[in-house]
Amino acid sequence: MENKLYDLIGIGIGPFNLGMAALLDQTDEIDAIFFEKTPEFVWHPGMLIETMDLQVPFLADLVTFADPKSPYTFMNYLHEHDRMFPFFFHRHFEVPRQEYNHYLQWVAKQLEGLYFGNTVVDVIDKKEADVPHYEIVVEETSTGRKKYYQARHIVMGTGSEPLILDGLDRLPNEDVMHSSRYLFEKDHLLKAKHVTIVGSGQSALEVFLDLLEEQERDTEMKLSLFTRSGGLFQLDTAKFAQEMFTPEFVDYFHKLSLDQRKGALDNLGPLRKGIDPDTLTRLYTKLYHRTAAMKDSRVHIQPMTEIEGIEATEDGYLLQCRQWQEEVEYTYPTDKVVLATGYKPHFPDWFLPRFKDDIEWEEEGIYKVSRDYQLCFNDDRQHHFFTLTDLVHSHGAGATNLGLSVIRNIHIINTIAEKEIYRNQKNTTFQQFSAEDYK
Incomplete structure (x- = not known):
């Protein structure tokens, strides 16, 4: 066991905790290290489709909203890679997904205290110690060797995992796959005569558009798109609507009761689940040009349809469909x-067994989170457990927004330091x- 007591240990290294590490690198107030189970940093590798962009402007990088002078801004990345003029002439606020991933990797390579290939397998609450803290058990992926670390505070940034319909995870990945694996399985898709995409969000449209490009090189491939929603609706990008992604709105939202927050989330649906307007325009334009002479029977788009199951047959698969409006x-x-x-x-396997009975719950399955992103415990503790995971119910539609993630990190850093390290806007x-x- 390391005898050193760190101020903070981060669990998981995605964009949120990477941004935390980048901000902490510019101050000596907090001593922190971070662990990640994957061998190197890569952001959504299965969806790094060429020509596809982020849905937020480049200012929503890892650090700019907290410190525009930081060496880890996206603008400095462009400068260091001789891309300032191309980006300037490109005149496009949104960053290509592949370039954003490369930017994140560039930052990760410069930071100390990031340990990839190391999985946090347990966190033990040492609340009875002279100095209350957490003991973090870390397993080295390549050797299985365990190490033990100590920290006054924890920040859990373990991200998300694919949501799969019940039972479909037993079907072959090369036939029935989540969009997160799209590029890994794309070669298998291109050999098929008929590919069906299920979903109504940005990822569904990006996959559909990419395969439409491929379809032009393979005239026999048919593409279908099924959406449970009432149609292909665009993300609300109106300027006043975007003010819901500000600290002021988070302050307001967090003070509401749980029932009021649930109702507010329903109203904010177009901000959370829509498709980028440029993506929809690209799709409509492509379909319009392709049907100038005749209808294209190789494309089928069906909204208001739920997929209730998938059955394997000798020739492929049968989707069990239900058009819910017509029943x-x-x-x-x-x-x-x-x-x-x-x-x-x-959530890591250890999380609920270790902390379920010690934290406060707003209702079953919904834990209580403070404004500064601490899990609320039943005791009045000074060694905090911060979470960057599952915050929509407590902090609103912007819980996964890249720009607001920087503001979230400001709150956490200032709380740990017990003073203002970075100024809140x-x-x-x-x-x-x-x-x-x-x-």
Whole structure:
């Protein structure tokens, strides 16, 4: 066991904790290290499709909202890679997904205290110690050797995992796959005569568009898209709507009751689940040009349809479909299926067994989180357990927003340091959300 007591240990190294590490690198106030089970940093490798962009502008990088002078800004990345002029002439606010991944890898390679290929297999609460802290058990992936570390605070950034329909995980990956594996299985898809994508979000449209490009080189391939939603609806990018991704709105949202927050999330659906308008325009334009002379029978788009099951046959697969508005059930044959069915929060195996009885729950399955992202415990502790995972219920639609993730890290850093290391932005909206001042 290491005798050293760290101020902070981060569990998982995705963009959120990587941004935390980048901000901490520029201050000596907090001594922190981070562990990640994968052997190297890579961001959604199965969906790094060429020509596809992030849905947020380049200013929502790892650090700019906290420290635009940081050496880890996206602008400095462009400068260091001689891409300032191309980016300037490109005149596009959004960053290509592949370039964003390369930017993240560039930052990760410069930071100390990031340990890849190391899985946190247990966290033990040492609340009775003279200095209350956590003991972190880490297993080295390549050797299985365990090491033990100690930290006053924990930040859990274990991200999300693919959401798969019940039973479909038993089907061959090369035939029925989640969109997170799309590029890994793309060669198998291109050999098929009929590929069906299931989903109504950004990932579904990106896969569909990419395969439409491939379809032009293979005239026999048929493509189908089934969406449970009422249609292919675009993300709300209106300027006043975007103010829901500000610290002011998070302040307002967090103070609401759980029932009020649930209702607010329903109203914020177009901000969370829509498709980028540029992506929809690209799809419509491509289909319009392709059907100038005649209808293209190789493309089928069917909204308002749930996929209730998939049955393997000798010739491929049968989708069990239900058009929920008409209440019509039918089967639909296909060779391959891409499930763009989203993600769910990922929790380590040790999390609930260790902490379920010690933390506060707003209701079953929904833990209570403070404004500064601490799990709320039943005792009044000073060794905090911060979470970056599963925060939509407590902090709103912006819980997964890349720009707000920087603001979240500011809160956590300032709480640990017990002083202002990075300044929180104020007065960032033209709207006032609360009426408390008028009581």
